[in-house]
Amino acid sequence: MIEGEQLRKEYNMGDTVVHALDGVDLRIAEGEFVSIVGASGSGKSTLMHILGCLDRPTSGELLIQGQPVSSMNDRRLAAIRNRYIGFVFQTFNLINRTSALDNVALPLVYTRKPFSKRDARRALERVGLADRARHTPSELSGGECQRVAIARAIVNHPKLILADEPTGNLDTGTSAQIMEIFHDLHANGLTIVIVTHETEIAVQAQRMIQMCDGRVIDDSHVDEARRREVVALVESTRRRMFRTRSAS
């Protein structure tokens, strides 16, 4: 459904050129659940922005359902972002002065068709926040804000959800709730791409892509053995940390 060929993104910083993406080939099929991991500065966010049509690659081509993005104008890209893609950010990016419901309804406005807020309310129900519709983001917890943001991402029934470190600002318990929602969306047929630093989160995907210095260095299926291995590793690390902390 979405295909990148030799995607490059370069930033000219005076005399040096930063290669944020250095030739990425990538193919994501409909219904996949993909995680992207990699060190800070490895180009994960840059890739997400390009996949989400928020940014254009310096060179290379992105195909969305077979259509080259380079041939589309800004208007068309805005329409794709509106109907085809839902974004979830690390910092939620809600509009603070309006209610949760209005935040969720925002993409509907830009669809330029008459709509009822019932769709927005239904999206809030899906993330379990129907009772907070009238609250403003400042009256909600971080986890609730992220759920509102997810509701906003799905309100227009997109095909693809792009989430850039959606749990980066949340504690473990809340992260688990958020991941629960992503799993649920995936089960309902949405394609999900999620950037994360946490291996625990990353192994919950079916496929894990590792990036380094603007390139994909590993792209593999996550099998059950790997998943268990990671979980065990994390558990033991945590126990060890707990022990050292209580010893000191």
Place this chain on the structure above:
Amino acid sequence: MFLFRIIAMAFGGLWTNLFRSLLATLGVIIGVGAVIAAVSILQGAEREILERFESLGADQLIVLNGSSRRQGRSVTISSLKLSDADAIERDNPKLVAATAPQVQAGSQVKYYQRNVYAPVLGTSPAYAAINSYDVADGRFLTREDVRGNAMVCILGYKVAGDLFGVRSAVGMKVKIAGKSFDVIGVMVERGTLGFIEVDKQVIIPITTAMGRMYGRRKLTSLIVQSTDPTKLVECIESVKKTLRSEHRIRAGKPDDFIIFTQEQIKENFAQVAVIFAVVLYSIAGISMVVGGIGIMNIMMVAVTERTREIGVRMAVGARRSDILIQFLFEAGIISLFGGGLGVLWGLAVSNLLDTVVDILTTYTPPIAIVFALVMAMVVGLLSGVYPAMKAARLDPVEALRFE
């Protein structure tokens, strides 16, 4: 529908910073308020003056004492004599139908305990005909009254009412400045004639006024009625010639009198009004420019503050033009709002002036309000263009990263 949503969002943007938005529109508020107040005063004055001159006939000339400059100051030269009136009639039989000399003064008019202060007009019998202003009861002045310096008077409608109530005044005796006069008539109700409230006026023979009553040797003014309103210019020239020879003014010396027609007074007023309007609209223009800069400034701040919001809107599918329209509308709405407050302020000021200042009547034409609001809106839109373009041109990725 879509536009409506965008406008609603523009309102939302303003509402969160209501106070700041209002502050930004101060220039517009002051500008619009000043325009409304000034237009109201000007229009009120114009209406009043034109209305009053309308009641003077288009076939009349008004001759006033002239003035000269002495040591930089304008001094009135009392030059009009009673004999001038007769001379004008005598010398210009074809052009002049009648003349009415006027001496104006004011005195206490008393009937036993009742007492009013009234403007007193000394004039001749022609006054009634020239102004088509006649008695309701009794009779007007006659040549005999004038020739004989008769102690007779005709009361204005209100004066008669004030002194005699519903009783007939004709045949009664009143005291004007302590001197006894026979009331020979009461005028019809007329309101004003020119600038004079004739209903409150008392008319006596010109000779009596100049002699026994006020001891004046010169007239206050002279009304000349021409035979043909289309020959007014000729008539003026002719009257001028008569007066110059009567006053023995040598060729090359300036007139010691002024002749006005209703048209001229209107024109003069129109000229003054134009100057006034130019000054006024310049002030308004400057305030609007200041207001526009204020709005532009506040919109720049808003765009910077809401950079992330703009990024979010773009991320969920807003076109650049949607962002442009939203911020343009915000600027237009603030300015329109400021304009609305300005209109209220201007109306308040002009109403206050109307009630507090006695001689001032203000009138606000509805079109002025519409014009002011449209102007405010346009100023807002214009000053919103640059900030809105700045917002629309933001790179969505940069905008989302903005702290």
